[in-house]
Amino acid sequence: MFKRITIIGLGLIGGSLGLAIKHKRLARKVIGVSRRRTTILRALSIGAVDSVTLDLKKGVEDSDLIILTVPVLKIMDLAGHIAPALKKGAIVIDAGSTKNEIVKNIESVLSGSVDFVGTHPLAGSELSGVIYARRDLFKGAYCILTKTRRTDKKALGKVKRFWRALGMKVEVMSPEKHDKCVSRLSHLPHAVSVALSNASRKEDLRLAAGGFKDTTRIAAGSPELWKDIFITNKKNIAADIRILKKELSKIEAALKKGSSSELLRLFKKAKVLRDSL
Amino acid sequence: MFKRITIIGLGLIGGSLGLAIKHKRLARKVIGVSRRRTTILRALSIGAVDSVTLDLKKGVEDSDLIILTVPVLKIMDLAGHIAPALKKGAIVIDAGSTKNEIVKNIESVLSGSVDFVGTHPLAGSELSGVIYARRDLFKGAYCILTKTRRTDKKALGKVKRFWRALGMKVEVMSPEKHDKCVSRLSHLPHAVSVALSNASRKEDLRLAAGGFKDTTRIAAGSPELWKDIFITNKKNIAADIRILKKELSKIEAALKKGSSSELLRLFKKAKVLRDSL
Numbered sequence: 001m002f003k004r005i006t007i008i009g010l011g012l013i014g015g016s017l018g019l020a021i022k023h024k025r026l027a028r029k030v031i032g033v034s035r036r037r038t039t040i041l042r043a044l045s046i047g048a049v050d051s052v053t054l055d056l057k058k059g060v061e062d063s064d065l066i067i068l069t070v071p072v073l074k075i076m077d078l079a080g081h082i083a084p085a086l087k088k089g090a091i092v093i094d095a096g097s098t099k100n101e102i103v104k105n106i107e108s109v110l111s112g113s114v115d116f117v118g119t120h121p122l123a124g125s126e127l128s129g130v131i132y133a134r135r136d137l138f139k140g141a142y143c144i145l146t147k148t149r150r151t152d153k154k155a156l157g158k159v160k161r162f163w164r165a166l167g168m169k170v171e172v173m174s175p176e177k178h179d180k181c182v183s184r185l186s187h188l189p190h191a192v193s194v195a196l197s198n199a200s201r202k203e204d205l206r207l208a209a210g211g212f213k214d215t216t217r218i219a220a221g222s223p224e225l226w227k228d229i230f231i232t233n234k235k236n237i238a239a240d241i242r243i244l245k246k247e248l249s250k251i252e253a254a255l256k257k258g259s260s261s262e263l264l265r266l267f268k269k270a271k272v273l274r275d276s277l
Numbered sequence: 278m279f280k281r282i283t284i285i286g287l288g289l290i291g292g293s294l295g296l297a298i299k300h301k302r303l304a305r306k307v308i309g310v311s312r313r314r315t316t317i318l319r320a321l322s323i324g325a326v327d328s329v330t331l332d333l334k335k336g337v338e339d340s341d342l343i344i345l346t347v348p349v350l351k352i353m354d355l356a357g358h359i360a361p362a363l364k365k366g367a368i369v370i371d372a373g374s375t376k377n378e379i380v381k382n383i384e385s386v387l388s389g390s391v392d393f394v395g396t397h398p399l400a401g402s403e404l405s406g407v408i409y410a411r412r413d414l415f416k417g418a419y420c421i422l423t424k425t426r427r428t429d430k431k432a433l434g435k436v437k438r439f440w441r442a443l444g445m446k447v448e449v450m451s452p453e454k455h456d457k458c459v460s461r462l463s464h465l466p467h468a469v470s471v472a473l474s475n476a477s478r479k480e481d482l483r484l485a486a487g488g489f490k491d492t493t494r495i496a497a498g499s500p501e502l503w504k505d506i507f508i509t510n511k512k513n514i515a516a517d518i519r520i521l522k523k524e525l526s527k528i529e530a531a532l533k534k535g536s537s538s539e540l541l542r543l544f545k546k547a548k549v550l551r552d553s554l
Contacts (some may be wrong), residue, residue: 185481251514252518277485
């Protein structure tokens, strides 16, 4: 599908991408770029990449597909740095968890001879680092691709085929729609998980059972990664927090009234929604 | 340990208790009582009980230990019904998720010749019904026992040994302390899970990934069971909802200010707490 693919950033996503690309033989050569020597060596040793370099420009100059899998704010930094080194006709994609700011920024930075498609594979976990990389991380999950007035149709088609080849279900939407959607389904749950964890009493935590563990699992995610996500999607997340507080207030009001029927109604509604997953 | 144990209510907890008691040989005979014929037959067929009956009084009259594993509000109903049929020296325990109302109610209903100890095994799942029963459900988890002025020391000791024999770690506290503790660690996460589920847009749910699934898993629990739990612990849960809303407001305020450092502080605090589990 591609001659050379370069993956910049070799964490859980970058490492898993390398393994999956090589397993599916989607490129003749996969090049890994990272700032950390230990990460580079580990990615090489697990076979996630064919060759590695610490040098950004060398890493990208002959590649047909460049994948940016670094934290959200770094994606924007990187795009400016690699722009002059990209070959004509190269496609750049990212795997960032927010899209609006990233897409605007990168579209303004790249020249017309290079195509950019914003992508967000909805895969991952609270674990980070190449040591957790798995070649089946993407299988069966959704990948959202963004489309703007500047998106090239041919490039979009090729990027679709790429993610599908890794086993993903692909959806195309605007960056704005993407950010609204993941705010409610991913960033709000993260905010809630953090709030629940911070509301707990340390001395009682030994008594935490399955419910607490499940609802707070994602609060163990990387604070640095999530900080970037929240900063680049702040309006949507703040609005969703207000909506959640209203939902909580409904339960609170039912408790104050001692209304069994209202509690039952809210619990049933939630169960129907959750069971539909 | 006991000659006869009667389990009233053969759901996930009752069924699992039967399997565990028989596996550990803690009674010569285990009798199961349920109102539903299909449940009774299933409990018998999986070997969770030695004999079954639909008749409450017959089920309890010769037993040394009677375990009430029905929904919280039914526990209180049942205690009054079985009281006249209990033999002298019998011990009654329950497995309800709240304790204050249950303990007060049952202590006032049972005669002095019978002992009651409130117990709450912190085990279970969003699944309900005897078909999900497992003999190792209790292993390694905590069981909270309540102690009041009326609690008999010998009975408390025997009940401790019983749960420990099933592999549980036992803690003793007042019913009030129990209800405060589980409100924060179990009932509040449930409220949050329900609120998150109810705040979601049905048309976007196909895009829900691991984070949403984990944080809303417990919203799939039985609305009827949870309604009883919330009604009998309403003050604590309402107070905890207010605390959670304050934690959410801290994140909201950091988003409005665009404060990376404040977001990072909140995420790091949550991660340290969660990682300590």
